[in-house]
Amino acid sequence: MLRLGTPMDAGELLAVYAPYVEKTAVTFETRTPALEEFAGRIDEDGRYPWVLAFHSGELLGYACAHPFSGRAAYGWTAETSIYLREDRRGLGVGRKLYTALLELLRLQGYGSAVAVLTDPNAPSEAFHEKLGFSVCGRLPRAGYKAGRWWGVSWWQKELQAPGFVPGPILPLPALSRGTVERVLRENS
Template identity: 35%
Template sequence: MDETPEVQVRPGTEADLTALTSIYNHYVRETAVTFDIEPITPEQRRPWLLSHPEDGPHRLKVACETGSGRIVGYATSSPFRPKQAYATSVEVSVYLSADAGGRGTGSLLYEALFADLRGEDVHRAYAGIALPNEASVRLHQRFGFTYLGTYREVGRKFGRYWDVAWYEKPLGPAD
């Protein structure tokens, strides 16, 4: 008997802010997945959440367990760079709660995110992956991302330098 809760994906809302911040702060404190060094408060995270509306190229998708409603992960598409010529490119990422890996939740989140982006004026998606992170590399390859290159020792956290591999996925009417 499978005891893994079913997960549904929906747009993120302001009511999700505390849970999303908690998931993110796990990665801040425990991993080099993000290069933020200090945990953040929900109030500090609010502008980030509000920059991801239900429509447009910058989205926030949230995975919730059916029944309990517990948020177990999220995926975003965010501006790739601030200059206007980059407007048709997005940077995407997935964060899962510490106990949600290996259940297909990241795939469900990316399926929903990329389905939403099909109707938007987005040409390319990029993902930076702090290495090593085989699970993230596999997820991105499964979704058609190709390896572009690695920034060597680009970030310092936990007293050491980390590499970041960059991946790219073409987007458009066929995706």
């Protein structure tokens, strides 16, 4: 089952995210954020969705969006992230989460989604490629974590048809409840 996340989910979400901070270079964050800080990342006004996957009441993972850049002209590009419980990778949960997230972003009026990946990261690159992202840039030796240098690669997916002229971004509450529920249900 998929549903939208709220700041009330921060504890469960942080439990999924913390191992990535503490054990991997998948995120360049070097310390696990405090619960209050992490809860503050979850967009309450609905501009950037957080999609959560559950099975039998247990959180399996989440996909979320956030601003790509603070400059106004980037307002129609969302940066995406996905984190799954360590024991739930490779089961198709990630595809369902990301597909729902990308469809919600498209319906909100975003023109493209960008994923910033640690480089190298062959599984994440293959995952994004299968979902229609293409690599658009690489920066070697961009961050130092876990005793070594890591690069980053930028992957982009167009969410709208060619010639798209942007309008205002719709917050999730502006979409019909039935539309949001349909997107979540179709990807559960």
